[in-house]
Amino acid sequence: MLIDEAHTLSGSYGANMSWLIRRIKLAVDHYGGDSKKLQFIFLSATCGNPKQLALKISGLKPTKLNPKPLIWIRKSGAASPSRQIIITQPSYNLTGDTARIIQFLLNQGKSGIAFCNSRRSVRELTELLKSNQVAAFYSGITSERRAEVVDQLQSGTIKWIIATEALEAGIDLPELECCILRGWPGSKMAYQQRSGRAGRSQSGLTVLLPNALNPIDCYVAEHPEMLVSPEAEEVFFNDEYPIFAAKHLMCAAAETGIPTNKIKYYFGTAAYEVAKLLLAQGHLNKGRHGLWAKGYPHKDVNFRGGLSQTTIKLVDAESGEELEEISEDIAHREVHPQAIYKRQDANGRMLTYQCISLDLNSKQAILKQTADSPLFTVAVTESETSSLTVLTDPVKLPLLFSQVSEVDDCQEYLTLELSFGEVKHITSGYSLMTQIYEQTCLNKRCLNYKEPLPKEHRCRLCSKLTRKAVIVKTLSEEKFEQPFRTQFSAPMVKVAINSSA
Numbered sequence: 001m002l003i004d005e006a007h008t009l010s011g012s013y014g015a016n017m018s019w020l021i022r023r024i025k026l027a028v029d030h031y032g033g034d035s036k037k038l039q040f041i042f043l044s045a046t047c048g049n050p051k052q053l054a055l056k057i058s059g060l061k062p063t064k065l066n067p068k069p070l071i072w073i074r075k076s077g078a079a080s081p082s083r084q085i086i087i088t089q090p091s092y093n094l095t096g097d098t099a100r101i102i103q104f105l106l107n108q109g110k111s112g113i114a115f116c117n118s119r120r121s122v123r124e125l126t127e128l129l130k131s132n133q134v135a136a137f138y139s140g141i142t143s144e145r146r147a148e149v150v151d152q153l154q155s156g157t158i159k160w161i162i163a164t165e166a167l168e169a170g171i172d173l174p175e176l177e178c179c180i181l182r183g184w185p186g187s188k189m190a191y192q193q194r195s196g197r198a199g200r201s202q203s204g205l206t207v208l209l210p211n212a213l214n215p216i217d218c219y220v221a222e223h224p225e226m227l228v229s230p231e232a233e234e235v236f237f238n239d240e241y242p243i244f245a246a247k248h249l250m251c252a253a254a255e256t257g258i259p260t261n262k263i264k265y266y267f268g269t270a271a272y273e274v275a276k277l278l279l280a281q282g283h284l285n286k287g288r289h290g291l292w293a294k295g296y297p298h299k300d301v302n303f304r305g306g307l308s309q310t311t312i313k314l315v316d317a318e319s320g321e322e323l324e325e326i327s328e329d330i331a332h333r334e335v336h337p338q339a340i341y342k343r344q345d346a347n348g349r350m351l352t353y354q355c356i357s358l359d360l361n362s363k364q365a366i367l368k369q370t371a372d373s374p375l376f377t378v379a380v381t382e383s384e385t386s387s388l389t390v391l392t393d394p395v396k397l398p399l400l401f402s403q404v405s406e407v408d409d410c411q412e413y414l415t416l417e418l419s420f421g422e423v424k425h426i427t428s429g430y431s432l433m434t435q436i437y438e439q440t441c442l443n444k445r446c447l448n449y450k451e452p453l454p455k456e457h458r459c460r461l462c463s464k465l466t467r468k469a470v471i472v473k474t475l476s477e478e479k480f481e482q483p484f485r486t487q488f489s490a491p492m493v494k495v496a497i498n499s500s501a
Helices: 011-030 050-058 094-107 119-129 143-155 188-195 215-222 242-255 260-267 269-281 328-334
Strands: 083-087 112-115 134-137 160-163 178-182 204-209 285-287 290-292 311-316 322-327 340-344 350-359 364-370 375-390 395-398 413-440 467-497
Touching: 011 050, 011 242, 011 260, 094 112, 094 119, 094 178, 094 204, 094 467, 119 134, 119 160, 119 328, 119 340, 119 350, 134 143, 134 340, 178 188, 242 260, 242 269, 242 290, 260 269, 260 290, 311 328, 322 328, 328 375, 328 413, 328 467, 340 375, 375 467
Parallel strands: 083 204, 112 160, 112 178, 134 160, 178 204, 311 364
Antiparallel strands: 285 290, 311 322, 340 350, 350 364, 375 413, 395 413, 413 467
């Protein structure tokens, strides 16, 4: 069994994968095979604890006959071209500065990929560049469009891809020379993966543009040495999480049945208590050959751990063509009624649509193409959390901000409390906004900050040089008669910081 990009197996994804492997072992033995003869190969370039991760996913354990069940090949035979890394000053004009750098490299004949941390940023940056040599790539586009973008890059029709994490790993594009990161991606592992997309067959260039409004981005800009240190981040997950255990036990019971005396053997000690609970609740049934279940419980397993597995198809009102597909919780924010939605067609043009209707029952959003305009919509979404059951006593942890005082009240500390609670995301309306790309003053202390100053090279108030930037204005705000809601239950950690801290 070959498992590529093993570093992605963190959190929910890793836990679900480890349970899937257990189900596969049960199925192999059930149908006359020998799961003990299964071999596992894990591949990763950016995992800090590969041995621990491989053993946890595969379930392999040292035995007397095989005291070292793992062979670790650490040396890579792949070419490793040199790479230049540039970290700019944190930017208050992130989209505009990113577009300017890409346009400069494009004018030099360089190809590359730019990573954004949201789908909206991908579309904004693609629209700002206004080039048929630039293609947008994110999870919602169809598989046909994804293949088309890769083909166009390999043929030289396009030179740059603007992408989300959807292109972070699992694809080799040796044509790319440069990598631009619009903001810190959130982890060193994600940075290494994104940076590694370019410069694979020749010397490469990575440019990181930190977001001045994000404290973590500013920290990275002040500590650039962390980007070139060899240590990779470690990968962790909890494979004994009861909710995952319950879902996968239901799947195994429906697939092959589970021999009662083999629950611990295949699924571990923690699964035994979960199976007893499922049996008592009537979700599992006990028969002559063990535990079994009806139906198709697989539909409740979301490997990535997202809020919903339900997807909404975006359909063109006139042609009936399926344009894209997005998850239900994203649909609430991006294709609610009257939402303005932008997407790129096969010729590289950014097209503007307006959502006529969002039908959650038929799982469709109907979009009608409209004339291009600088208008766009932003959903008004609020999150509510409530604790239902406290699971642990509070734990007090000292903070090392300063010298510890003998007086307890002067110590800095935070308190952690684990509980099971409910999370609600409520989309209650939207703002209609407009944006232009124009000369402006980027001095935050100036009254002309982010005000249009066409054809002015210096601000008339503060005398600072002006620059082109994206200027956004809110035109109106609308409320829905019936808000869209997404809610789920989950463990949550409450973090309280004392007044001294």
